[in-house]
Structures are given as C-alpha cells and as structure tokens.
Amino acid sequence: MHNDVKEILVNEEEIKQIVARLGSQITEDYKDKNLLLLSILKGSVVFMADLIRAIKIPCRLDFMAVSSYGNNIKSSGVVKIVKDLDIALEGYDLLIVEDILDSGKTLSYLSEILLKRNPKSLKICTFLDKPERREANICADYTGKAVPDKFVVGYGLDYDERYRNLPYIGVLKPEVYEK
Numbered sequence: 001m002h003n004d005v006k007e008i009l010v011n012e013e014e015i016k017q018i019v020a021r022l023g024s025q026i027t028e029d030y031k032d033k034n035l036l037l038l039s040i041l042k043g044s045v046v047f048m049a050d051l052i053r054a055i056k057i058p059c060r061l062d063f064m065a066v067s068s069y070g071n072n073i074k075s076s077g078v079v080k081i082v083k084d085l086d087i088a089l090e091g092y093d094l095l096i097v098e099d100i101l102d103s104g105k106t107l108s109y110l111s112e113i114l115l116k117r118n119p120k121s122l123k124i125c126t127f128l129d130k131p132e133r134r135e136a137n138i139c140a141d142y143t144g145k146a147v148p149d150k151f152v153v154g155y156g157l158d159y160d161e162r163y164r165n166l167p168y169i170g171v172l173k174p175e176v177y178e179k
C-alpha cells in the first residue's frame, strides 16, 4: 500500500467485480440502442478503459474535459468546458461515465448542457458515489459503489494530479492534504 494511503476502500478484486457487473447491465440495457460513452476527463479514464471492455455491444467513445473552480478537494459547482465532445449528440443514447459523484454539482451542470444538444437519452454511470455529500438534485443510473464521506484517491482519482495510477481506491491520509 502507498505510504500516503490510510486504508483501502475498494481493492483490485472488488473493482473487477464491479466493472463486470456494470458492463453486463449496460450491455443488456443498451442492446437495441445507439450507445455513446462519454468519459469526463481525467478522473474517469481508468474506469472507462475497463468498463468499455466489459461492454459487449457496439458503442462509441468520446471525451470531455471540464474544470471546476473549486480548490483541490471540493468542487464549486461553477464548471468550465475545457475540451468539448467531437461527436454531435443527436440520435445517440448518451451514457456519461464519471469517477465519483460527490456534491453532484459538476454532473448536474453538465447534464443540463448536454440535454440541450438533444441526445436520444442521457444516463449517468459513476464508479463511486458519496451520497452523504450531495447538494445538487441528481442521482446516477449506474453506481459502482457507495462510499463514506472520505477523500479517496486511486483508480483514476487524484489529489493534486497525483495517485491516479494506484490500482485500488484508497483513503488519503488527511495530513497529506492538510499540510
């Protein structure tokens, strides 16, 4: 375990099981649809790389980058599009793939923008959910795992752009972000 990590919340074995479950649910639910997966950079790329290989129907993939004007551990809800999608959304069943649903402000703002572009449908898949922290009125259609209100890193999730490469979800020692 990494020295800055206090405890492991989701280990590699559990991550595999979660991805397999979500992949087969999505495969079933979207078999007659026109699936477009949208990865929100950068946190969701590791999850997306696994998830797309667990989906057994034709699908497309696109990316979007947003930046929130918050500090490193809390989002402000004010979101700027840094990189937009390349694909026009009309006719697609859009599935937004996120690393974590926290206050929900980022996704609530993004969904609003994306719905104006007339996708056939829009759903949300998040690897982690922190329901206790929710401020916006939003919930995911597919959730990997609900976790307690602790700052976590790994499997794509960062603190100050670090720890994304940890193969598990770990709780960061508070002294790492309090110093």
Ligand code: IMP
Pocket (backbone or CB within 6 Å): 043, 073, 074, 075, 077, 098, 099, 100, 101, 102, 103, 104, 105, 106, 107, 150, 151, 152, 153, 157, 158, 159
């Ligand atoms: P929200 O708008 O508050 O839901 O923030 C969502 C974004 O905040 C996520 O996509 C993450 O980038 C970041 N975030 C929220 N909680 C954590 C955490 O525990 N660890 C790392 N990043 C987090």
Ligand code: MG
Pocket (backbone or CB within 6 Å): 043, 158
């Ligand atoms: Mg982040």
